[in-house]
Amino acid sequence: MSIFIYIAAPGTESIYILKLSQKKYLTKIQQINTEGEPQPILLLPEKNLLYVGIRPKNRIDTYYIDNEKKIYKVHSIQLEYPINHISTDQTKNFLFCSSYHGNLIYLISLNHFGYPEHILFTIKNIYGCHFSQVDIENKILFSTALKENKIYMHKISEMIENNTINFKKHLIMGKNSGPRHLSFHPTKKYLYSINEFNGTVDVINIHNMENINIIQNINMLPIEYTGKFWGADIHITQCGKFLYATDRSANILTVFSVHEVFGTLKIINHYITEKQPRSFHIDHNDQYLFIVGQQSNSLTVYHMNDKTGLLHFLNNFSINNNPLWVTTY
Numbered sequence: 001m002s003i004f005i006y007i008a009a010p011g012t013e014s015i016y017i018l019k020l021s022q023k024k025y026l027t028k029i030q031q032i033n034t035e036g037e038p039q040p041i042l043l044l045p046e047k048n049l050l051y052v053g054i055r056p057k058n059r060i061d062t063y064y065i066d067n068e069k070k071i072y073k074v075h076s077i078q079l080e081y082p083i084n085h086i087s088t089d090q091t092k093n094f095l096f097c098s099s100y101h102g103n104l105i106y107l108i109s110l111n112h113f114g115y116p117e118h119i120l121f122t123i124k125n126i127y128g129c130h131f132s133q134v135d136i137e138n139k140i141l142f143s144t145a146l147k148e149n150k151i152y153m154h155k156i157s158e159m160i161e162n163n164t165i166n167f168k169k170h171l172i173m174g175k176n177s178g179p180r181h182l183s184f185h186p187t188k189k190y191l192y193s194i195n196e197f198n199g200t201v202d203v204i205n206i207h208n209m210e211n212i213n214i215i216q217n218i219n220m221l222p223i224e225y226t227g228k229f230w231g232a233d234i235h236i237t238q239c240g241k242f243l244y245a246t247d248r249s250a251n252i253l254t255v256f257s258v259h260e261v262f263g264t265l266k267i268i269n270h271y272i273t274e275k276q277p278r279s280f281h282i283d284h285n286d287q288y289l290f291i292v293g294q295q296s297n298s299l300t301v302y303h304m305n306d307k308t309g310l311l312h313f314l315n316n317f318s319i320n321n322n323p324l325w326v327t328t329y
């Protein structure tokens with residue numbers, strides 16, 4: 001089966017759509033002008049929709065994905081602040097949009113078409129908020145406050161039903177670590193944080209909300225690396241056996257194995273990859289890893305070995321320019 005790849009390229013104010021054929025060829029099937037710089041994107045296959053955060057006239061545009069997997073714009077909602085990350089709750093009725101510059105999270109309701117309707121609630125004072133996502137039980141929203149070195153936790157039912165937040169907890173992360181993106185273990189109660197400023201990944205035990213704690217802090221870069229740290233993205237596989245993380249300064253993609261019971265990490269390998277890899281994506285069958293480089297202006301596709309987690313270069317495609325976010329259908 002073919003895989004369709006969606007890439008936000010703010011440098012040319014466009015979304016690229018590429019097709020990875022069964023024979024592993026990459027072809028461009030559409031490049032659409034977004035009338036503004038697209039940054040985070042989120043694909044909702046259940047409704048054939050693609051949400052795109054646009055700046056500097058801040059908004060979320062919604063695109064419909066047709067049978068050929070091409071897109072056209074169907075809806076737009078204005079926002080006060082630019083957004084850096086979009087996620088949905090587990091019922092796909094709400095969006096959570098994090099704003100690093102606005103230090104907040106917008107909770108937005110979706111109508112029956114899946115279009116963003118109203119800002120229901122705004123969680124304020126999350127300094128340098130780069131990411132927010134609800135846990136698999138659809139109860140607690142976890143978000144990163146990069147400038148505070150904290151991870152915040154909020155109960156989503158309170159915000160949706162009562163327009164309030166009484167329940168608010170936070171976990172203090174390493175000093176000057178800068179937690180940026182998170183990834184939830186698919187079946188166990190562990191959470192992984194990539195830290196922008198210290199080249200590390202944290203493993204967090206979230207079994208008991210009264211006692212959330214960091215159980216491991218591991219360096220993600222080779223010991224001989226002496227450059228600056230600039231951690232970016234982190235994703236765990238659907239099988240829960242492997243975790244991947246990127247650094248934009250070292251241009252390295254690190255592969256970890258995940259302990260079956262304790263969720264802890266062990267480095268398997270490092271790969272030199274695209275230049276300034278701000279975003280990458282793993283397809284839902286854990287078969288391919290797609291990574292874009294803001295400086296190299298290209299996409300690389302790797303095949304993932306399901307037994308070892310190791311990557312094998314498959315293909316590369318030029319993206320003009322500053323590709324910043326990638327996802328697939």
Ligand SMILES: O=C1O[C@H](COP(=O)(O)O)[C@@H](O)[C@H](O)[C@H]1O
Pocket residue numbers: 084100101180196
């Ligand atoms: O990861 C980062 O994100 C912030 C915000 O990104 P922006 O594209 O919204 O400006 C950025 O300022 C920071 O330098 C970068 O490391």
